[in-house]
Amino acid sequence: MNPVLAADITLPHINYGAIAPILILLGMACVGVLAEAFLPRTLRYPVQVLVSLVAQVAGLATIIGLALSNYAKKPTLTAGDALAVDGPGLFLQGAVLVLGIVATLLIAERSVERGGAFVAQAAVTAGSEADAEQARRQPSQTEIFPLSLFALGGMMLFVSANDLLTMFVALEVFSLPLYLMCALARRRRLLSQEAAVKYFLLGAFSSAFFVYGIAMLYGFAGSVKFHDIAVAAISSGKSDLLMFIGLAMLAIGLLFKAAAVPFHVWTPDVYQGAPTPVTALMASCTKVAAFGGILRIFYVAFLDSRWDWRPVIGVIAVLTMVIGAILAVTQTDIKRLLAYSSIANAGYVLTGVLAMQKDGISSSLFYLVTYGFTVLAAFGLVTLVRDQDGEATHLSRWAGLGRKAPVLAGVFTFLMLSFAGIPLTSGFTGKFAVFSAALGGGQTTLVIFGVLSSVLLAFPYLRVVVLMYLQEPAADAPTVAVPGALTSAALAIGAIVTLLLGVWPSVLLDVANSAAQFVG
């Protein structure tokens, strides 16, 4: 090669300390795959649970260490400016991991359903004789643990990616394991596989929009870095049209993951069909990751053009809140009800995001964590109400549960009240935070729609409560399984955090406030 042409290429400095949490998660996921390949069958489950929890706890400890060593105050870019280690990034990574640990507890549970909630061999034809045999005898597939680690690692990368290309790779890294995990339910396998195929096809479609958006923005700014896009948006005298096409396409990809109307159609089917612990993971962690990406793109790359696009995203936020709430009212299945509720909640976070000022970031971060814990506990409780076909998710089957299982019904009522936004629950403080941020940002219309839809959304939640306490149980009413240690822990954490952040929100709100500064 001609030495003149071999222009100096300096390899980028990589601050391994600052990206250690992501490396730990992805590295431990590889260890999980290795364990899956080499350990005898009986050892796999304990080792995988251990690897999975150790990885997440170690990752979380590293994030806390980074936050304390002032990375939140003095943010840095590393690995050729591809990764941003800043306040929101660290907060979101921490949120993904905290929620991920609780979700892992639900995933690891093996006593509620004998052998766990996952199929032993997903490749065995559903409904065949071999399938019935493995459903009775064999324990769950343990690949679910490395897959969930890959998903969590991808989400952490997603919220701290500083250019669109890294963000896209991260999007795929966290989506692909989720598609797979959706297909692994032990009961109602065809429904589960259908959910996975729907999620995969629509997810791939939305990824295509995302990539198209990247191409447009590259055409506009000549770079895929957020900072360069922001600079190009102010400085260039050229037409903004390419930028807006690109932004629209990116937004489609991101809002799909966040389950905002009109990109929400997959949500109820996938939430219903997927194994409930995986649904819990999607409803909490995926939502955090998706909104992490939305926050970073809106606040770093497109802050200065906000006057042009804010009304459009505002319309989407209103649609998301209103349609999510209206459709939640009509649901008869508890998992679908929670799915529509998660759609409406995406609208509330979006309201906070659209404040487009500092407390917009902090309130959205806060809301994501409060909602995540509550929804984890709610789905955890759904796994406990069972009959001979597995989980009894039809609402009519929940009639009279208040008498049969007062503790479960009590906790569930508390969670429903939190979703409905009753004071002294985290649902109230979260909504209060996003709505006041949106008011401060001049988004009064959004707040009005938000409050109205919250009132509407309280109806389905309270209907479940009424159903549990004021109706007679049917003769063949489902039994309530005794939760194992792991599920009990997950439920306790979810419910206690819901209460704690309702009574004493400043614990987390202060952290979110001090973290709410993006690096660009």
Place this chain on the structure above:
Amino acid sequence: MSGYLGSYATLGILLVVGVVLFGAAFAGNRLLRPHRPDPGKLTTYESGVDPVGGDWAQAEIRYYVFAYLYVLFAVESVFLFPWALVFARPGFGTTTLVEMAVFVAVLLLGLLYAWRKGVLRWT
């Protein structure tokens, strides 16, 4: 025929020649061969027995897994080519070697997993 696209002209001409040759062979065949159509000639030959059912046999899913493993390493080779071209440059050696080694090692992990799960054993 110089410059960037000119170097592809040879390839283009080769393609055209290939297509022409193919067409010529079949056209020649058509001209020379006798032409006596008979429905019996169109039925599937099954050891002299009348064929039963359709002619489609379901492919085994194992082919798919093998093909996927191939795709895995085809994609890897796409990354290996650029790396091989710059590997020898000053300042590039060790770091990129390690980076590439990490990349390949993770992919090999997939192959290792396949081997231990018995995917690679056909019978």
Place this chain on the structure above:
Amino acid sequence: MTHVLAHPLAGQVLALASPGAMGTGEKVAFWVLGIIALGCAIAMVAARNAMHSALFLVVTMFCLGIFYIIQAGPFIGMAQIIVYTGAIMMLFLFVLMLVGRDVSDSLIETLRGQRTAGILVGLGLAGLLGGGIARALGSIDAKGLEQANATHGGNVPGLAALMFTRYVFAFEVTSALLITAAVGAMILAHVQRNGEKKTQKEQSRERFAEGNHPAPKAGPGVFAHSNSVATPAILPDGTRSARSISPLVEPRELTAEDTRPKDTLTGGGNQ
């Protein structure tokens, strides 16, 4: 090819001569292949037979590969042809052979008017995007790839420079994506055998176990009108033996035409 690209002047001369402008050859190739690519893409969606769809997709992806080459990205073009039209299409075809090549799209709409609405909305989106991009591109000063290729001494070294500097983390994480896909493919497609394969001894014991029928099963076609594998044997009491044919084969009722003695000289069938 490589030395043309690597030559310091070739790239620069081209870049100077035509910053982003298309030569005649490029124009001709674009319009010819563009029409083919678009036509095949539409045909892929419209084709009823899945196998035809797959083959149309091959043509489209091949055309895209040539586009990349024409636009001075030979490596990505070749990768497109080798990885996509080669390896990934092979995966598609295996899946189609698994599902069945006779399976065609159902023409029944579950939502009335969905197809029409889909086509209209799709055309609308295409028009909107096409119009927008056509307007926006007027203000873009395209540089062409030659300049970028010249910086690092060629197309592929340029790619490598980006891969190991700015996008090194994305590149490494791609391996996580690939291994997830590999593990996923094996979870969903591979049934692990529990325990070892039965030995000959065990099989023999099983065969002579109580309640089993140790003698060879009746062959198909024994005492039957036809020697087809699909014709069940007839037992001495006149019933058909289900044991005589493979469970995978549909038992076949023979017509009088089938059982008629056939003359070898005239070739059977059409008399």
